[in-house]
Structure formats: structure tokens, C-alpha cells
Amino acid sequence: MLFRQLEYLVALARERHFARAAQACHVSQPALSEALRKLEDELKVLLVRRGRAFEGLTPEGERIVRWAQRILADRDALRDEVDALRTGLSGRLRIGSVPTASGAVSLLTGPFCAAHPLAAVELSTDLRSEELLRQVRNFEIDAGITYLPGPGHDDLRALPLYEERYVLLTGLTGPAEEPARRPRATWAEASRLPLCLLHPGMQGRRVLDEVFAGLGLEPAPRVETDSVASLFAHVRTGHWASVVPYAWLHVFGVPHGMRAVPLTEPVHSAPVALVIAAREPGSVMARALLEVARRTELASVLDRLPGA
Incomplete structure (x- = not known):
């Protein structure tokens, strides 16, 4: 009964609504409310x-939710550990990724599923970095792939995977035709083009803004989007260019009618890492993915891509 009450409390904290929390837990709203009242008693x-x-949780409720998340995560980890000892790793690995790293995720999920044929993968690739780290901390996902967290994240464990570098993606005609014909382009040249970039609130866009600002450049994107597919579609028209991570070419290659030109002066890189909760023993799924990541040379694969 205690586990069920804690599940209801975590669901309510996540949904911020009694009816939605009850629906998520597959119970009636009165049943959820009564279980929470009994937990309070x-x-x-x-x-x-x-x-x-x-109207929200009390300060005491907020603290109990954090305990509840840990207890439920440990319960699930124990079940997975027992299952792994008995029949091999099974269950569901939950991974979150920032959009700019989504193209590299399959380089880990492929060998993970090959090593653990009874396991399944649930993947979210449109998370912002802050939300991804929050979900790792709250045990809503087992692992995340994002930019290497800086200081102040002692509750997280990070394994660097590769260095994200950038290419100028252009059409073969239009305003970016001239730099597209050269073997490389500069950030200054890119800043003067009509650009289609990711939305400013996304971490991948903030990385680009920091590079441009550090060089004293002020690009003025004509189109901003939160969709990778939309970004490629706009570039293909020939009216816009973009700056994209070279890891995306692992999925898309260099699409017909486009050209990927490495950006130099400077050659900028940003470390991308696999992030899991630092608690021990932690999620057996997260540990298994970490072991796969240690054996997989993502950087060597991505360095062989066109434009790298």
C-alpha cells in the first residue's frame, strides 16, 4: 500500500492536477485522494x-516527494536487478536526449539492444538540457545525453561521449551558394547569411550564440524552429543556411540539394556526455547503458562522417 501511495503522490507532483494524476495511475480521483489522505495520516x-x-504541495510535501522518487526508483532498480540475475537484463531503458545529440543516440541503443535482447528502449529526443537533468535527478528517465554538465552537479555522473563540432549547411543555390563551393567556411561568413536556427531557448542554440558572441558577431536568424526536420526543409529551399552539429549527418547524411561545409576560425567544439544519477547501486539499466557507452567509440564513428 505504501508504494501505491507514494506513486500517487509523485504522479500528483508531476501532473499538478488531481484528475490527470488519477488517470496516469489508472485509478479514480476519489481513490487517489483518499490514498493521499491516508498517507498524510x-x-x-x-x-x-x-x-x-x-493548489500545490506543502513544503513538507515537496520534501516527501523527493524521498518518494528515490524509494520508487530503488524499488524498480531492485526488481530489474533480480530479473537480470534470473533471466538476463529485461524491462525498459528510458533515455532522454537534447535534439542536437539525437542523431548519435542510435550508436548506443543499437549495441545496447544487441547485448540485452530482452530489454526495450523508450527514447525522448526533444528535451531541453535543464529538463533532461531534472528528469535524471527525479528518476523519470534512466539516462540522458546532453552537453557535459559544469560544476555544481555532484548528484550526477557523466561520461563524455564525443566533441560536438559544427558545419555550415547550405543549399547549392541561393545566397549561401558561394561559401558552399569552398572546402570550409568561417563563422563570420556564416553570420552574414540568412540563417535558419534552432529556437533561442534550446541549449544547442545557446551554444551557437555563445560562439558568435565570443567572436563579436551578431547574426540575425530569419527563421527559428524547435524542429530538426523543419530546419532541414528550410535549408533545402535554398533561401536559408544553417549551422548544425556534424553528428546530425549520421542520420541525414548530406541531403540531396545541400552541402555541408566545416566551420573554421575557430574550429569550435562542445563536449556531449551520457549522464546518469550518481547514486549507488542505482538503475541497472543505466549501469548497463554506461558499460555499452564505454565500449562504443562514438567519436571515431562520427569523425568519419561527411563534413566532419
């Missing part, structure tokens, strides 16, 4: 602020 502390609708 058992703990002798108020967890939920109630009015005519959900």
Missing part, C-alpha cells in the same frame, strides 16, 4: 494544499 504531516482544486 500515517506520516502525521500535511502534504497537499487543497481547495476547490489542487
Whole structure:
């Protein structure tokens, strides 16, 4: 019963709505509310602020939610560990990725599934970096692939995977035709082109903005999108160019009617890492993926791509 009550509390903290939390837990709203009231009685502390609708968790409720997330994660890890000892690793590996690293994820999921044929993978590739780290911390996903976290993340464990470098992606005609004909282009040249870039709120875009700003450049993107497919579609028209991670070429290659030109002056790189929670023993799924990542030379594969 305790595990069920904790699941209801975590669902309510995530959904911020009684009816949606009940739906996520496959129970009626009255059943969820009653279970939470019993949990409050058992703990002798108020967890939920109630009015005519959900008004948030109390400070005590926020702290109990963090404990609940850990307890449920440990329960799931124990079950996975026992299953792995008995029949081999099974269950579901949950991975999150920032969009700019999504093209490299298959280089890990392929060997992971080959090594663990009873396991399945659930993948989200449109997470922003901050949200991805939050989900790792809250045990909502087992692992994340994002830019290497800086100082102040002692609760996370990171394994560098590769250095993200960048290419100027252009059409073969239009305003970017001239730099597309050369073996390389500079960031200054890229800044003067009509650009289609990722949305400013995305970490991959913030990395580009920092590079441009560090060189004293102020590009003015004509189109901004949160969709990789939309970005490629705009470049293909010949009206826009873009700056994209060379790892994307692992998925798309250099599409027909486009050219990928390495960016120099400077050759900039940003480290991309596999991130898991630092707790021990932690998720057996996360540990298995970490072991696969250690054996997989992502950098050597990506360095062989066109434009790298």
C-alpha cells in the first residue's frame, strides 16, 4: 500500500492536477485522494494544499516527494536487478536526449539492444538540457545525453561521449551558394547569411550564440524552429543556411540539394556526455547503458562522417 501511495503522490507532483494524476495511475480521483489522505495520516504531516482544486504541495510535501522518487526508483532498480540475475537484463531503458545529440543516440541503443535482447528502449529526443537533468535527478528517465554538465552537479555522473563540432549547411543555390563551393567556411561568413536556427531557448542554440558572441558577431536568424526536420526543409529551399552539429549527418547524411561545409576560425567544439544519477547501486539499466557507452567509440564513428 505504501508504494501505491507514494506513486500517487509523485504522479500528483508531476501532473499538478488531481484528475490527470488519477488517470496516469489508472485509478479514480476519489481513490487517489483518499490514498493521499491516508498517507498524510500515517506520516502525521500535511502534504497537499487543497481547495476547490489542487493548489500545490506543502513544503513538507515537496520534501516527501523527493524521498518518494528515490524509494520508487530503488524499488524498480531492485526488481530489474533480480530479473537480470534470473533471466538476463529485461524491462525498459528510458533515455532522454537534447535534439542536437539525437542523431548519435542510435550508436548506443543499437549495441545496447544487441547485448540485452530482452530489454526495450523508450527514447525522448526533444528535451531541453535543464529538463533532461531534472528528469535524471527525479528518476523519470534512466539516462540522458546532453552537453557535459559544469560544476555544481555532484548528484550526477557523466561520461563524455564525443566533441560536438559544427558545419555550415547550405543549399547549392541561393545566397549561401558561394561559401558552399569552398572546402570550409568561417563563422563570420556564416553570420552574414540568412540563417535558419534552432529556437533561442534550446541549449544547442545557446551554444551557437555563445560562439558568435565570443567572436563579436551578431547574426540575425530569419527563421527559428524547435524542429530538426523543419530546419532541414528550410535549408533545402535554398533561401536559408544553417549551422548544425556534424553528428546530425549520421542520420541525414548530406541531403540531396545541400552541402555541408566545416566551420573554421575557430574550429569550435562542445563536449556531449551520457549522464546518469550518481547514486549507488542505482538503475541497472543505466549501469548497463554506461558499460555499452564505454565500449562504443562514438567519436571515431562520427569523425568519419561527411563534413566532419
